[in-house]
Every structure is written in structure tokens, then in C-alpha cells.
Amino acid sequence: MENKITGDTLIIDLLQINPDAAEILFSHGMHCLGCALSHGETIAEATNAHGEDLERLLAELNGEL
Numbered sequence: 001m002e003n004k005i006t007g008d009t010l011i012i013d014l015l016q017i018n019p020d021a022a023e024i025l026f027s028h029g030m031h032c033l034g035c036a037l038s039h040g041e042t043i044a045e046a047t048n049a050h051g052e053d054l055e056r057l058l059a060e061l062n063g064e065l
Contacts, residue, residue, distance in 0.1 A: 007044030
């Protein structure tokens with residue numbers, strides 16, 4: 001993976017960094033890619049809103065798990 005996904009990464013940019021991001025988010029019940037907020041919401045904000053563990057999700061999105 002070329003770029004590392006951080007808590008500050010915008011939801012809308014996830015697929016460009018990790019093509020599997022949608023599947024990972026969906027597995028956590030997060031359907032953020034279809035949300036109108038995805039253009040301005042960070043992954044940290046989304047995990048907070050959905051009650052998900054940011055560090056674990058980042059590890060999955062970055063292929064560390």
C-alpha cells in the first residue's frame with residue numbers, strides 16, 4: 001500500500017489508498033462510502049460516530065491485521 005491511512009484520512013479518499021476499504025468498513029457496519037458526509041468526514045470522526053475502535057480499524061485498513 002502506497003499511502004498509510006490515518007485517523008485524519010477522509011472517508012472519500014479511502015478507496016484510492018486501499019481498494020478493499022469498502023469491504024472492511026462494511027464488515028464493521030459502517031456504510032460511510034455512500035454517506036453524504038464522506039467528502040468531509042475523517043476516519044477518526046466516522047469511527048467515533050459508529051462506536052468503533054479507531055486503532056483496530058486503521059490496522060485493518062493498512063493491512064496490518
